[in-house]
Amino acid sequence: MKMNFGQRVPAFLQAGLLVATCFVSGGPASADGPYTQGALRNYNTYCVQCHGINRNGRGVNSRDMSVQPRDHSDAKGMGDIPNDEIFHVIKDGGLAVNKSVLMPAWGNVMNDEEIKELVAYLRFVCNCGSGK
Amino acid sequence: MKLSLLAALAMGLVAAPAVAADSVGTGILKSQCISCHAIVKPDNASLARLWERKGPDLYYAGSKFNRPWLEKWLQNPVRIRPAGEFYTKHIKGSDKEDVVDESTMAPHVKLPKADAEAAAEALMALTGPTDLLSKGAFKGEKVSMSMGAMFFNKLRGCAACHQAKPGTGGSSGPELYTAGERLQPDYIYSYIKNPQAIDPHIWMPTLNLAEPDLQRLTGYILQLSASEGK
Missing domain, CATH: 1.10.760 (Cytochrome Bc1 Complex; Chain D, domain 2)
Structure with a gap:
């Protein structure tokens, strides 16, 4: 089922936990669900400032950026990037994959497990397959 | 009745020095x-x-x-x-x-x-844990503002979240054009070096910056106050 991502976006901030609960079989964060509540919260803490509350790369910081943040709702653009590369970019930053320094390394803030969960969350946001 | 009076007096005696100690x-x-x-x-x-x-x-x-x-x-x-x-x-x-x-x-x-x-x-008087900052870490050397700006804006990406001039730059972090007036040099140095150690889970990344970068960015931010914030 293709969802209208733009229309359900406000729920991410206003009722983020409720949304997460709906998608993890009605219970707490679960490895079986498409993403964990922890990943949602980490996204809303660290990623939204640049990638935006609509997950479209238009965060509050993006106005004056020389390189625009990636649009995480872009199924084609995100679908072309394998999971291990997304993991690498989050952990080690844009420079590690010859991209912009404006994407910082988050490996000192989130551990590997949290970053893996964030990758799974990004797959949910882009609605672009498993990335494997 | 006598007991409650005694209790009240006792509370008063205990509370009085505490209140006096509070400035x-x-x-x-x-x-x-x-x-x-x-x-x-x-x-x-x-x-x-x-x-x-x-x-x-x-x-x-x-x-x-x-x-x-x-x-x-x-x-x-x-x-x-x-x-x-x-x-x-x-x-x-x-x-x-x-x-x-x-x-x-x-x-x-x-x-x-x-x-x-x-x-x-x-x-x-609230100085926090003794190991919070790297005391004396900032060496106080003058920084070329053009070199500092290049690192701040382009090479290290600080401007993505911070404003070095009013109205220009990111919004998710504090503005830095009054930081030199506002903040102590060793605090700026230590926070850039490891924001998470001072403010756990804060939305500023720890960039593993080398010592020259830490000195340069701290100096630049301190000098911003003099050049941009006035």
Whole structure:
């Protein structure tokens, strides 16, 4: 089922936990669900400032950026990037994959497990397959 | 009856020295500040707690701020974080990029001069854990502003989240054009080096910067106050 991502976006901030609960079989964060509540919260803490509350790369910081943040709702653009590369970019930053320094390394803030969960969350946001 | 009177007296005797020990400034902190700011190090340093807090922690204010700035700012508070604290609670989508939702921003408490001075004195006494900062780490060397700007804007990407000039740069972090007036040099150095060690789970990344970068960026930010903020 293709969802209208733009229309359900406000729920991410206003009722983020409720949304997460709906998608993890009605219970707490679960490895079986498409993403964990922890990943949602980490996204809303660290990623939204640049990638935006609509997950479209238009965060509050993006106005004056020389390189625009990636649009995480872009199924084609995100679908072309394998999971291990997304993991690498989050952990080690844009420079590690010859991209912009404006994407910082988050490996000192989130551990590997949290970053893996964030990758799974990004797959949910882009609605672009498993990335494997 | 006698017992309750004795109990009341005992409470009075116990309470009296405690009240006397509290300075006027500490009283102001307790009555006006602690609903939003922690003046004692919280036991809980989780991400959930970061979401719950309403303002930056002040239990290490004495290691962070410059007293003259505190006294001035408390009398005339001007927004330091363009998108508030915490930014994600104060933004909304728009046709273009996300914008600050001004309707969610509340003005900071404003103190009369005497209260501001007393509160500043009490805040400066809150120095936090002894190992919070790398004391004496900033060497105080002058930095070329053009070189500093290049690192700040392009090479290290600080401008993505911070403003070095009013109105230009990111909004999720505090503006830095008054940082030199506001903050102590070793605090700036230590925070850039490892923000998470000072402010757990904060939305500023730890960039593993080399020593020359830390010196250069600290010096640049300190000099911004003189060149841009006046």
